[in-house]
Amino acid sequence: xxxxxxxxxxxxxxxxxxxxxxxxxxxxxxxxxxxxxxxxxxxxxxxxxxxxxxxxxxxxxxxxxxxxxxxxxxxxxxxxxxxxxxxxxxxxxxxxxxxxxxxxxxxxxxxxxxxxxxxxxxxxxxxxxxxxxxxxxxxxxxxxxxxxxxxxxxxxxxxxxxxxxxxxxxxxxxxxxxxxxxxxxxxxxxxxxxxxxxxxxxxxxxxxxxxxxxxxxxxxxxxxxxxxxxxxxxxxxxxxxxxxxxxxxxxxxxxxxxxxxxxxxxxxxxxxxxxxxxxxxxxxxxxxxxxxxxxxxxxxxxxxxxxxxxxxxxxxxxxxxxxxxxxxxxxxxxxxxxxxxxxxxxxxxxxxxxxxxxxxxxxxxxxxxxxxxxxxxxxxxxxxxxxxxxxxxxxxxxxxxxxxxxxxxxxxxxxxxxxxxxxxxxxxxxxxxxxxxxxxxxxxxxxxxxxxxxxxxxxxxxxxxxx
Amino acid sequence: xxxxxxxxxxxxxxxxxxxxxxxxxxxxxxxxxxxxxxxxxxxxxxxxxxxxxxxxxxxxxxxxxxxxxxxxxxxxxxxxxxxxxxxxxxxxxxxxxxxxxxxxxxxxxxxxxxxxxxxxxxxxxxxxxxxxxxxxxxxxxxxxxxxxxxxxxxxxxxxxxxxxxxxxxxxxxxxxxxxxxxxxxxxxxxxxxxxxxxxxxxxxxxxxxxxxxxxxxxxxxxxxxxxxxxxxxxxxxxxxxxxxxxxxxxxxxxxxxxxxxxxxxxxxxxxxxxxxxxxxxxxx
Numbered sequence: 082x083x084x085x086x087x088x089x090x091x092x093x094x095x096x097x098x099x100x101x102x103x104x105x106x107x108x109x110x111x112x113x114x115x116x117x118x119x120x121x122x123x124x125x126x127x128x129x130x131x132x133x134x135x136x137x138x139x140x141x142x143x144x145x146x147x148x149x150x151x152x153x154x155x156x157x158x159x160x161x162x163x164x165x166x167x168x169x170x171x172x173x174x175x176x177x178x179x180x181x182x183x184x185x186x187x188x189x190x191x192x193x194x195x196x197x198x199x200x201x202x203x204x205x206x207x208x209x210x211x212x213x214x215x216x217x218x219x220x221x222x223x224x225x226x227x228x229x230x231x232x233x234x235x236x237x238x239x240x241x242x243x244x245x246x247x248x249x250x251x252x253x254x255x256x257x258x259x260x261x262x263x264x265x266x267x268x269x270x271x272x273x274x275x276x277x278x279x280x281x282x283x284x285x286x287x288x289x290x291x292x293x294x295x296x297x298x299x300x301x302x303x304x305x306x307x308x309x310x311x312x313x314x315x316x317x318x319x320x321x322x323x324x325x326x327x328x329x330x331x332x333x334x335x336x337x338x339x340x341x342x343x344x345x346x347x348x349x350x351x352x353x354x355x356x357x358x359x360x361x362x363x364x365x366x367x368x369x370x371x372x373x374x375x376x377x378x379x380x381x382x383x384x385x386x387x388x389x390x391x392x393x394x395x396x397x398x399x400x401x402x403x404x405x406x407x408x409x410x411x412x413x414x415x416x417x418x419x420x421x422x423x424x425x426x427x428x429x430x431x432x433x434x435x436x437x438x439x440x441x442x443x444x445x446x447x448x449x450x451x452x453x454x455x456x457x458x459x460x461x462x463x464x465x466x467x468x469x470x471x472x473x474x475x476x477x478x479x480x481x482x483x484x485x486x487x488x489x490x491x492x493x494x495x496x497x498x499x500x501x502x503x504x505x506x507x508x509x510x511x512x513x514x515x516x517x518x519x520x521x522x523x524x525x526x527x528x529x530x531x532x533x534x535x536x537x538x539x540x541x542x543x544x545x546x547x548x
Numbered sequence: 549x550x551x552x553x554x555x556x557x558x559x560x561x562x563x564x565x566x567x568x569x570x571x572x573x574x575x576x577x578x579x580x581x582x583x584x585x586x587x588x589x590x591x592x593x594x595x596x597x598x599x600x601x602x603x604x605x606x607x608x609x610x611x612x613x614x615x616x617x618x619x620x621x622x623x624x625x626x627x628x629x630x631x632x633x634x635x636x637x638x639x640x641x642x643x644x645x646x647x648x649x650x651x652x653x654x655x656x657x658x659x660x661x662x663x664x665x666x667x668x669x670x671x672x673x674x675x676x677x678x679x680x681x682x683x684x685x686x687x688x689x690x691x692x693x694x695x696x697x698x699x700x701x702x703x704x705x706x707x708x709x710x711x712x713x714x715x716x717x718x719x720x721x722x723x724x725x726x727x728x729x730x731x732x733x734x735x736x737x738x739x740x741x742x743x744x745x746x747x748x749x750x751x752x753x754x755x756x757x758x759x760x761x762x763x764x765x766x767x768x769x770x771x772x773x774x775x776x777x778x779x780x781x782x783x784x785x786x787x788x789x790x791x792x793x794x795x796x797x798x799x800x801x802x803x804x805x806x807x808x809x810x811x812x813x814x815x816x817x818x819x820x821x822x823x824x825x826x827x828x829x830x831x832x
Contacts, residue, residue: 148774154787155620155795183786184770192771196683198692 145436147177151204152186160459161204167452168443175436190428194218199428202437205253206423208506214247215504215545219426221250225438230447238492240420241465244499255422256445256453257462259385260491261315262418263407266380267400269294269305280402283410284319284344294380295352303360306373308381309352310345313517314510315383317341318417318498319408324509325501331509331542333516333535334528340409342527346520354521375399386488387461393482403484405491416494422465454478463489505541512537583807590614590800610797617788617798618805625777626784630763633698633780637762638755640702641709645754646747648705649713650739654725664714671707675767683771693774698765702758709754716750717743749823756821760810781806 153161158181165179180200182189187207193199199218213219222245226233233254234242245253267277273293281287287308294307310316314324322337332338360378374382375396382388383406392401405416425441427434446453446469454472457464464470470489479485491497500506516530525533584604590613592606617623651657652664686697720743728738744751766782773779785806788799814821 154789158787180774180776181787182770183783183789184766188767189771192680192683195680196687196692198683198687 143174145175145433147175147202147433147436147440148200149177149179149202149204149437149440150182150186150190150200151179152182152206153204154181154183157460164444164456168440172439172443175439177440191218194428194430197430199430201431201433202425202427202440204423204425206421208500208510210245210253210424210426211247211502211504211506213426214252217429219252220429220431220434221252222254222427222438222441223250225435225442226251229438230442233447236447236468237466240492240497240499241422243502244420244422245424247502253424253426254441254445255424255465256441257457257460258420258422258465258492259387260418260420260463260488260497261383261385262403262405262488262491264374264382264384264388265402265404266374266377267402268377269380277400277402280404281407282404282415283413284407285410287407288347291351301356303352303356304378306352306357306360306379308348309354309357310348311517311521312383312419313338313341313345313513314500315419316345316406318419318496319406319413319415320344321412321414321496324513325503329501329503331501331503331505331535331538333513333538334531337412339527339531340412342517342520342531344409345517346527349521349523374401386463386485389482389485390461403487405487405494414496416491417496417498418491418494420492420497420499423462463492467493503542504545505538508541509538586800586803586807589796590804592797613797613801614805617801620798621784621787621802622777623781623784623802623805626779626781629695629778630780630782633695633769634759634762636695636699637702638758640699640704641706641758642751642755644703644705645709646713646744646751647739649710649717650743652710653714653717654720654722654739654743655735667707668711671711679767679771686772692772693778694772695778697772698762698768706758709757713747713750713754716747720746749820752817752820756813756817759813763810 149165151158151161161181162179165177168177169175186203186205187209190199190203210219214221230236234251237255238258241255241258242251244255245251263280265280270277270280275290275293281290291307294305296303296305298304317324317338320337320341322341323332323335324338325331372382372384372388372391373379374384374388375391377396377399392399406418408414408417425444427437427441431437443449445465446456447466450466450469451472451474453464453469454475457469457475458478464475469475470492479489500510503509512534516525516534519525520527520530588604588606591609591611592603593608593610648667652660652667682697683692686692691697691700724742724746725738728742733741764782765780766786769780769783773783785799785802788795788802
């Protein structure tokens with residue numbers, strides 16, 4: 082049967098090509114002149130020689146078109162479009178063409194990459210660097226860094242450089258960052274007789290005030306959620322947990338990871354996670370306006386800096402405070418946070434990597450700090466470099482809502498962590514989520530869950546290294 | 549006895565009808581739920597959308613979501629692009645599938661059944677499997693970034709619709725073809741003037757399903773279109789969801805507008821459509 086299928090496709094291919102040749106002169110009625118011209122350019126771009134030939138023919142200098150794919154939509158897309166326009170107007174030799182890829186951007190990227198027609202540069206925020214680097218889908222940026230930005234690494238916050246580094250080489254350059262803190266509701270603190278200016282700084286303090294904060298009615302229905310832990314990789318940073326060693330081997334069963342998960346379990350035993358989930362679902366989704374914290378019925382929430390805008394817009398009367406993640410007294414790590422960012426990559430088969438690098442460097446704000454300090458506030462982002470944070474424009478942005486400064490200062494903390502940059506990164510992340518869920522639903526003990534996770538990840542690594 | 553029995557029979561009928569109507573009504577409302585939610589979300593203020601228990605009637609009607617959503621992205625352009633692709637896909641699929649199905653059902657030739665099986669087996673291939681080879685082919689002939697990869701394949705038939713039409717054509721008595729043949733009709737004329745008019749409901753079903761598939765197709769346009777001015781509606785709708793949240797009001801307003809053509813089409817073609825489904829034994 083397989084043979085039949087193949088012959089069928091070969092036949093189909095022949096017919097398609099014949100048809101294509103036959104109708105290329107007239108074009109499909111759908112096409113119109115505009116589209117034919119476009120198809121023509123794609124054709125020309127296929128080989129490097131053809132490109133130079135095309136450049137020579139066009140005659141108007143060496144304007145190079147850099148195809149830029151990103152995943153932003155709505156207001157962010159408009160912001161990106163305006164940034165690209167700024168770049169184009171200041172770089173006469175390069176024309177960046179931005180394309181907003183909605184939905185499954187990875188499917189489009191990998192298909193285009195496999196088909197030999199990838200973009201020149203792409204902004205990602207998913208955990209794809211190590212696996213794409215391992216597959217050879219994206220190129221190392223070291224050659225450009227060496228000649229063009231030798232101090233790029235020290236220019237950045239240390240953690241920012243780590244995100245893009247795989248096997249000692251930089252594959253991605255982040256240009257905007259996110260950190261996370263614990264929001265708490267001061268109004269509820271006041272209501273139950275706690276000092277709103279004395280938020281819990283340790284997990285012990287946090288545990289001790291829970292009975293006052295939760296509200297459960299006579300029928301057992303939750304009316305207000307105090308604190309409910311979730312997001313294992315976020316909280317393990319405060320416990321000093323570690324998910325991989327220096328050589329990239331997974332360390333899921335690390336004792337501090339276990340402590341974090343045991344702490345999670347202590348809450349799941351006290352408060353029914355299913356009821357909380359139902360309660361949260363009833364009020365939330367990931368829509369900005371329906372973040373449960375905004376309703377005042379959830380006293381704590383771990384979230385990022387962009388939420389400050391939501392609070393300002395949707396709950397202007399809610400009094401809130403912000404603290405770094407509470408940590409276990411004694412062994413814990415203060416000022417901890419899991420950190421991620423939006424970063425740019427250059428596909429291995431990019432046609433204009435040099436110009437793409439030029440764009441990346443500019444967007445990151447290297448040698449362009451004053452501009453970046455003006456741009457980052459528009460997205461509510463944290464700078465990748467302290468040199469940008471220092472700029473007066475960014476300082477003014479932080480002063481506008483003073484707690485912003487706390488989010489930004491976290492970037493310099495030595496206790497911030499990223500997801501380990503190993504090829505099974507995304508798999509590891511997903512399975513850790515499932516392990517957490519199994520513990521919260523009482524299906525596994527924390528020890529069991531982490532041991533299983535370790536085995537799963539080791540198996541996955543063995544599988545991918547065999548290939 | 550007779551009057552009593554008649555009455556009870558009528559009563560029984562009444563009760564039976566009543567029960568079936570209540571069941572149908574209940575089911576109908578259930579199916580209507582998502583649509584009503586979509587419409588009500590499109591009109592609600594942002595803060596009311598996820599209230600629990602859900603409130604079906606907006607506190608105030610935010611009609612502005614519609615003009616906002618339709619100007620937020622170039623919606624008219626997306627509709628134009630989508631209609632263009634839909635039109636040619638329908639023309640291509642219907643004509644080519646009917647011709648191939650005719651060959652598979654009304655003409656005897658050696659290897660017919662074997663080839664029919666081969667064709668059916670292509671139905672089992674998920675799109676994801678052929679996605680990359682197809683992309684490479686289209687890239688080689690320079691079609692990536694145009695509408696052609698989305699339209700031209702339709703002119704080479706669709707395995708499922710060929711199968712559907714073949715089954716339908718098989719039910720048409722051969723005497724009709726024979727009579728035409730005796731009168732001197734060519735094979736194509738038999739197809740065009742005898743079979744096609746008889747198969748109208750089935751062809752309408754094919755056209756409608758093609759329209760729906762093409763209107764809702766997301767992966768194809770995602771992979772082949774490289775210019776925002778060529779985006780289709782399904783890609784455009786994604787513009788309302790993003791990294792930090794979704795603009796529900798606008799998304800639902802735009803979705804309502806995007807669903808409208810399908811609803812209108814169903815409204816007017818319902819009879820043909822149902823007829824097509826019942827005569828071909830196809831279940832939607």
